[in-house]
Amino acid sequence: GAVVSQHPSRVICKSGTSVKIECRSLDFQATTMFWYRQFPKQSLMLMATSNEGSKATYEQGVEKDKFLINHASLTLSTLTVTSAHPEDSSFYICSARYPFVDQPQHFGDGTRLSIL
């Protein structure tokens, strides 16, 4: 079964709307989760590292105020795309892993965000 659950799977909304995406680790406590963005036919681009109980670490070029990350519990991280515009339309994926050495990442099923 799924180890990481991501919701919603698809969002279509008007420009200017804020959209929240949830990522939950189902089997374990994840002190760290990762948020990626993926454009069509391209690889995953790491946006930020979500740290439980502290501020997220954003990659260069990712706007902190645009992509708000909250990791308030050991099993839940949320990504909020604030005042979304058409250029924010993309596929967003989260991941987490068991906190041991040499463990793979477990990915959510992604969220397809379409801003009209």
Next chain:
Amino acid sequence: SQQGEEDPQALSIQEGENATMNCSYKTSINNLQWYRQNSGRGLVHLILIRSNEREKHSGRLRVTLDTSKKSSSLLITASRAADTASYFCATDGDRGSTLGRLYFGRGTQLTVWP
């Protein structure tokens, strides 16, 4: 950048044939991982190979790792139409990296024709 490079970018084969994908990376690693992504879905983990391992098998999958050349290969034997997907390699960086952070290659789009 630690990001890996994969080749080929696209591979098209007939069912029953073998598919080989290659991955190169730039820095030292703890391990290298291969993932599969079906269109519009999340990534599914296939195999993790540690830096002190040279070869690993899982069903029809065979992964090799050559740390001296900083390269890895994924072989899918007796391919099936259901193997059609994008395949990504990812490296788990060395001690200076954020724990668990992966560096992804660009991926290989595999199409297997029935």
